Amino acid sequence: MTEFKSAALPDTQLRYLPLSQVGDVSRLPTTVKVLLEGVLRAAARGAPAERDAVALAKYPAPPPADASLPFRPSRILLQDYTGVPAAVDLAAMRAAMERAGKDPAKIEPQIPVDLIIDHSVQADFFGAKDVYERNLEREYERNRERYALLRWAGQAFKTFRVVPPGAGICHQVNLERLAEVVVVRDGVAMPDTLFGADSHTTMINGLGVLGWGVGGIEAEAAMLGQPTYLPWPVV
Numbered sequence: 001m002t003e004f005k006s007a008a009l010p011d012t013q014l015r016y017l018p019l020s021q022v023g024d025v026s027r028l029p030t031t032v033k034v035l036l037e038g039v040l041r042a043a044a045r046g047a048p049a050e051r052d053a054v055a056l057a058k059y060p061a062p063p064p065a066d067a068s069l070p071f072r073p074s075r076i077l078l079q080d081y082t083g084v085p086a087a088v089d090l091a092a093m094r095a096a097m098e099r100a101g102k103d104p105a106k107i108e109p110q111i112p113v114d115l116i117i118d119h120s121v122q123a124d125f126f127g128a129k130d131v132y133e134r135n136l137e138r139e140y141e142r143n144r145e146r147y148a149l150l151r152w153a154g155q156a157f158k159t160f161r162v163v164p165p166g167a168g169i170c171h172q173v174n175l176e177r178l179a180e181v182v183v184v185r186d187g188v189a190m191p192d193t194l195f196g197a198d199s200h201t202t203m204i205n206g207l208g209v210l211g212w213g214v215g216g217i218e219a220e221a222a223m224l225g226q227p228t229y230l231p232w233p234v235v
Helices: 030-044 050-057 080-099 131-142 144-156 170-178 199-207 216-223
Strands: 005-008 013-016 075-079 113-116 160-163 182-185 188-191 193-196 210-213
Touching: 030 050, 030 188, 030 210, 075 080, 075 170, 075 216, 080 113, 080 144, 080 216, 113 144, 113 170, 131 144, 144 160, 170 193, 170 199, 193 199, 193 216, 199 210
Parallel strands: 013 188, 075 113, 075 193, 113 160, 193 210
Antiparallel strands: 005 013, 182 188
């Protein structure tokens, strides 16, 4: 049921999980297809999810009482208010590993994380040609310690990117710069999905990218590879 297929493209060879392995999915809403692909990938990793995939493929038929919907997004979106605590937690975990005599580099987000600094940015100057530069300089002066932490996080973790202030609001950057629609990881093509630590994350659904707004704890759990169990979808 979780057999990968190959697709030859002009410059590369990709693998993917055909949804047809669990039956006729042509009638399923696109949202359910994206969720089904994620459940199949979980089963391919060894999770006991094949029964859940079969049940989801029969949507909108009611699921079995014990059915679950494990979901792992392909990436995480953070803004500075929710992202700073996440960076502090990662730093604390690395420090704990070092105190225990272990390799701190083993603490690494399992999926890509983008932290966009926009929520806390203030405007102190206006009505002049150089207000952008002056406001940006004041912003770095005011929050020097916080930006030092975020710069460290962006350099210390391979999967943690920090977008500095002045690039735009996180939802705009997410829509215009970060969304890929189709993600390729280790030669496997999959739908672009995300958890964002902001209630407006769902704007990304307008591009066909499945996204949820979640709290910081949920974002960190997904960041560290833990599945989030979703309620059965109603589309």
